[in-house]
Amino acid sequence: MPKRTVPAKVPVRTATRGPTPRKKEDDQVVYIDTNSAPRVMFSGEDLLVEDLPVGTRVIYPKPPLEGLANPGAAVRYALNHPLGTDPLYAQLYPGMRVTIAVDDISLPLPPMVTPDIRQTIVEILLELLDANGVDDVHIIVANSLHRRMTGPEMKRMLGRKIFDAYYPDRYYNHDAEDPDGMVHLGKTNHNEVVNINRRAVESDLLIYVNINLVPMDGGHKSVTVGLCDYESLRAHHEPHTIRQSDSYMDPAKSMLNKKVERMGAIVQSNMKIFHIETALNNRMFGPQMSFLTKNEDDFTETDRLKLEATRWALSKMPSGAKRTLFHNIPAQYELVACHAGETQAVHSKIIEKNFEQYMVNVRGQSDIVICGVPFISPYNVNSILNPLLVQVMGLGYFHNFYRGKPLLKKGGVLILTHPCYDKFDHKHHPSYIEFFNRLLPETRDADVLRAKYEEEFARNPSYIEMYRRGNAYHGAHPFFMWYWGENGRQHVGKVIVAGAENAHVPAMLGWDRADSLTEAIAMARSHVGPNPDISMLHHPPIVMVDVE
Amino acid sequence: MFMAADTYSRRMFNDVFFRYYKGESEDRLRYLSEELFENVLKDAIFPGAYELVDKSKRLGLRQVLVTGAIDFTVMPLIRHLGFDHHVCNHLEFVDGRATGRLRPPVMAAATKASWMRTYAEKEGLNLSDCFAYSDSMSDLPMLSVVGHPAAVNPDFRLRNTAMQHDWPILDLR
Numbered sequence: 001m002p003k004r005t006v007p008a009k010v011p012v013r014t015a016t017r018g019p020t021p022r023k024k025e026d027d028q029v030v031y032i033d034t035n036s037a038p039r040v041m042f043s044g045e046d047l048l049v050e051d052l053p054v055g056t057r058v059i060y061p062k063p064p065l066e067g068l069a070n071p072g073a074a075v076r077y078a079l080n081h082p083l084g085t086d087p088l089y090a091q092l093y094p095g096m097r098v099t100i101a102v103d104d105i106s107l108p109l110p111p112m113v114t115p116d117i118r119q120t121i122v123e124i125l126l127e128l129l130d131a132n133g134v135d136d137v138h139i140i141v142a143n144s145l146h147r148r149m150t151g152p153e154m155k156r157m158l159g160r161k162i163f164d165a166y167y168p169d170r171y172y173n174h175d176a177e178d179p180d181g182m183v184h185l186g187k188t189n190h191n192e193v194v195n196i197n198r199r200a201v202e203s204d205l206l207i208y209v210n211i212n213l214v215p216m217d218g219g220h221k222s223v224t225v226g227l228c229d230y231e232s233l234r235a236h237h238e239p240h241t242i243r244q245s246d247s248y249m250d251p252a253k254s255m256l257n258k259k260v261e262r263m264g265a266i267v268q269s270n271m272k273i274f275h276i277e278t279a280l281n282n283r284m285f286g287p288q289m290s291f292l293t294k295n296e297d298d299f300t301e302t303d304r305l306k307l308e309a310t311r312w313a314l315s316k317m318p319s320g321a322k323r324t325l326f327h328n329i330p331a332q333y334e335l336v337a338c339h340a341g342e343t344q345a346v347h348s349k350i351i352e353k354n355f356e357q358y359m360v361n362v363r364g365q366s367d368i369v370i371c372g373v374p375f376i377s378p379y380n381v382n383s384i385l386n387p388l389l390v391q392v393m394g395l396g397y398f399h400n401f402y403r404g405k406p407l408l409k410k411g412g413v414l415i416l417t418h419p420c421y422d423k424f425d426h427k428h429h430p431s432y433i434e435f436f437n438r439l440l441p442e443t444r445d446a447d448v449l450r451a452k453y454e455e456e457f458a459r460n461p462s463y464i465e466m467y468r469r470g471n472a473y474h475g476a477h478p479f480f481m482w483y484w485g486e487n488g489r490q491h492v493g494k495v496i497v498a499g500a501e502n503a504h505v506p507a508m509l510g511w512d513r514a515d516s517l518t519e520a521i522a523m524a525r526s527h528v529g530p531n532p533d534i535s536m537l538h539h540p541p542i543v544m545v546d547v548e
Numbered sequence: 549m550f551m552a553a554d555t556y557s558r559r560m561f562n563d564v565f566f567r568y569y570k571g572e573s574e575d576r577l578r579y580l581s582e583e584l585f586e587n588v589l590k591d592a593i594f595p596g597a598y599e600l601v602d603k604s605k606r607l608g609l610r611q612v613l614v615t616g617a618i619d620f621t622v623m624p625l626i627r628h629l630g631f632d633h634h635v636c637n638h639l640e641f642v643d644g645r646a647t648g649r650l651r652p653p654v655m656a657a658a659t660k661a662s663w664m665r666t667y668a669e670k671e672g673l674n675l676s677d678c679f680a681y682s683d684s685m686s687d688l689p690m691l692s693v694v695g696h697p698a699a700v701n702p703d704f705r706l707r708n709t710a711m712q713h714d715w716p717i718l719d720l721r
Contacts, residue, residue, distance in 0.1 A: 179606065426711060433714040461604045461679060462698040462716040469596045470719055 028360045030295055032056040037296040041372030043417040043499050045322035047311050050517045056534040061543040064281035065357050067334025074338045075121050082341030088274055094133030099203040100125060104143040105153055106378035107211040108280055113330040117278050119159040121209050138199055139171040142226025145233060145474035147428050148173040176229040177464050185270045192235035194266045197227040201271055210277045215249050215354045218277050219347035220264025230458050230476055239446035242486040247400035276340040279353035280333040282541035326375045327382050358544040365409040365547055367532035368524045371398045373418040374540050383425040387505045388432050390418050392481045395488030401544040407535055411493035413524035420500035427471055431463045435478035440508045446486050454479045494527050496520040559656050570648030574641050578620045585624035596720025601629050616655045635663055661689035
C-alpha cells in the first residue's frame with residue numbers, strides 16, 4: 001500500500017465515522033479521506049474494489065437528467081416545429097423518393113432498452129410518409145466503415161414490425177465498398193474528397209435519425225461520416241487532425257469537427273437533408289446495477305450486498321460468459337431532447353443538452369488520472385474489447401472527455417484498469433489482429449503506420465469481402481483506432497495498466513503494467529513525484545470534465 | 549467414400565475419384581464438361597466469389613487459379629471468371645481414352661505450394677504480397693506460403709487452423 005499522504009489543500013478532518021460533509025468542487029467531485037470507502041471500478045468484465053490514496057479526487061457522473069414523459073410526442077413536436085426549415089410534412093409529396101438513415105449499433109452504449117429511440121422515431125416517420133403518399137422508402141444503417149449489423153441486431157433496433165416489412169431489400173447496411181453504391185459529390189478547397197451513399201444522394205429527401213451519445217457525434221458527421229467511404233473518411237481520420245483536436249469532444253476546438261463541417265457543406269449543397277437529433281440521459285443501469293453510479297460513501301447495506309453478490313458471481317464465471325452477461329444488460333437511457341430540421345441548428349441544441357448531462361466542473365489538472373476500463377466501447381458491441389480497443393478507450397475516449405484543458409497534466413501518468421487479454425474477435429476484427437501482431441512490433445508511430453500500411457490494409461480484398469459480406473470492421477479501421485489515441489499519446493507521459501494479465505500486450509501498446517492499482521500508483525509516483533495530484537474518473541456512465 | 553478419402557489425403561482422393569473417368573473418351577469428356585459448368589458449377593459459384601474476383605481485379609491484382617480439378621472441367625470456369633493464369637491437373641489419355649490416372653505433376657497439397665513458389669520466382673512476385681484463398685484443409689501448404697492467406701467457407705479442420713493462425717475467414721455465400 002502506498003503511504004497515504006494528505007495534500008496541503010485538503011483539510012484534515014477528525015477521524016470520526018459517519019456521514020460528514022466532504023470538500024466538493026462540484027456535486028460530483030469527492031475527495032478521498034481517511035474514512036472514505038473503497039471505490040468500485042471496472043476492469044473489463046470484472047469489478048475492482050480499491051482503496052485510493054487520501055486526497056484523491058473522484059469525479060462522478062451527474063445524475064440522469066429527467067427523461068421526457070412522452071418521447072413520441074416530443075418527436076412529433078420536433079418534426080412539426082423544425083429549426084431552420086419547413087415542417088417535415090410540408091416537404092413530402094406523393095411519388096418522391098425518401099431515404100431514412102439511422103445511426104448504427106455503436107450508439108448508444110450499451111444498446112438501450114427496447115423500444116430503441118430510433119424505433120420510436122422511424123415508426124412515426126413511416127406513418128407520416130405513408131400518410132403523404134410516399135412509398136419509395138429505404139432505411140439505411142449509417143455504419144460507415146464499421147461492421148454491418150446482423151439481422152437480429154437490426155430487428156432489435158427498429159422493432160419487428162419495421163424489420164419484417166423492410167428487411168433486407170429496403171432496410172440494410174451502408175456498403176462503402178460497393179463499386180456502384182457511392183457517388184462523388186466533390187472536393188473541399190482543402191482537397192478533401194466527399195463520396196456519399198448513392199441511394200441517399202439520389203433521394204429527393206434524406207432523413208437522418210441520430211443518437212447523440214457524446215458531443216463528437218451528430219451534426220454534419222452523421223451523413224458525411226456515416227454514409228461515406230474510405231477515401232472520404234481518411235481525410236480526417238488521420239493523426240494530424242486528431243492531434244489538432246483539443247479535444248475531439250469539444251466541437252469548437254476540434255479539427256476533426258472543422259474538417260467534417262467543411263465536407264458537410266458540400267454534402268448539404270448537393271442533398272436535401274432533414275436532420276433529427278436526439279439526446280439521451282445517462283441512466284445506464286437499471287435498479288439492480290445502479291449502485292455502480294453511486295458515491296461509495298453513500299452505499300446502503302443493500303448496495304454493498306449487490307456489489308458483493310455481483311463480484312462473487314463474476315468471479316465464478318468464465319470470461320466469455322461474463323462478456324455475454326454484460327452485453328445483454330440493456331441501458332435504461334431515456335430521451336431528454338429531440339430536435340429536427342437544419343443540421344447545424346439542430347446539432348447546436350443537442351450538443352448543449354449533452355454538455356448539460358456530462359460536464360462536471362473541476363479545478364485544476366492532475367498528475368495522475370485513474371480510469372477503469374469497462375467491457376464495452378463503440379466498436380465491440382456483442383464482441384471482445386481487444387487490446388487496440390483498450391487503447392482507444394484510454395488514450396482516445398477517456399483522455400478526450402474534457403473541455404478546456406485535459407484532466408491530466410502534460411507528461412502525467414494515466415492509469416487504466418483492465419486485464420489487457422490478448423483476445424480478438426475473428427469475425428468482427430480480423431484486420432485488428434494483423435495490425436496488432438504484424439505492425440505494432442515494427443512501429444507505434446501513427447504517421448509511419450499511415451504512410452506505410454494503411455492503404456495496404458484498406459485495399460486487402462479479404463478484409464473488404466469480410467466487411468461487405470460478413471460482420472467485420474473495414475481493413476483500415478484498426479488504423480483509425482490507433483490515430484484516435486494520438487492526441488492522448490502525445491500528451492500522456494506514461495500509461496500504466498493495472499491488473500494486466502500478461503506483459504506483452506501492454507508492451508506492444510507502449511505501456512507499463514502493474515499487478516494492482518496500488519502498485520500502479522506507486523510506479524506513477526516515481527514518475528511524477530512523491531506528492532501527486534490524483535484524480536479518478538468514475539465511469540461508466542460517461543463523465544466529462546470542464547477543467548478550470 | 550470420397551469424403552473419407554479427402555479427409556485422409558487429397559492425393560488418395562484424386563486416386564479414387566479420377567478412376568471413375570477410366571475408359572471415357574476425351575471428346576465426350578470435353579463435351580460433358582461444358583454441360584457440367586452450365587448446369588451445375590455456374591450456379592454453385594457463391595455471389596461473394598464474383599465480388600472478390602472483381603475487387604481484386606480493380607485493385608490490379610493478378611488472378612491465378614491453382615486447382616486440383618482437371619483441365620476440361622475448369623476451363624469454362626476460368627473463362628467465366630476471367631483468371632489471368634491457371635494450373636490444374638490433366639487426365640492421362642491413351643488412344644483417346646482416359647486411363648483414370650492423372651498426368652504428373654499432380655496438383656495437390658504440397659505440390660500447389662511448390663508450383664506457386666516456382667511461379668512467383670519466374671514472374672518476379674513476392675509471395676509475401678500475395679493472397680491465397682481456399683476452402684479445404686488440403687490446401688494448407690498453399691495458404692502457408694503467401695503473406696495473406698484466407699479460408700473461404702472452410703471445412704471444419706481449416707476453420708480451426710485459420711482461427712489458430714488468425715487468418716481471415718470469409719463467407720462468400
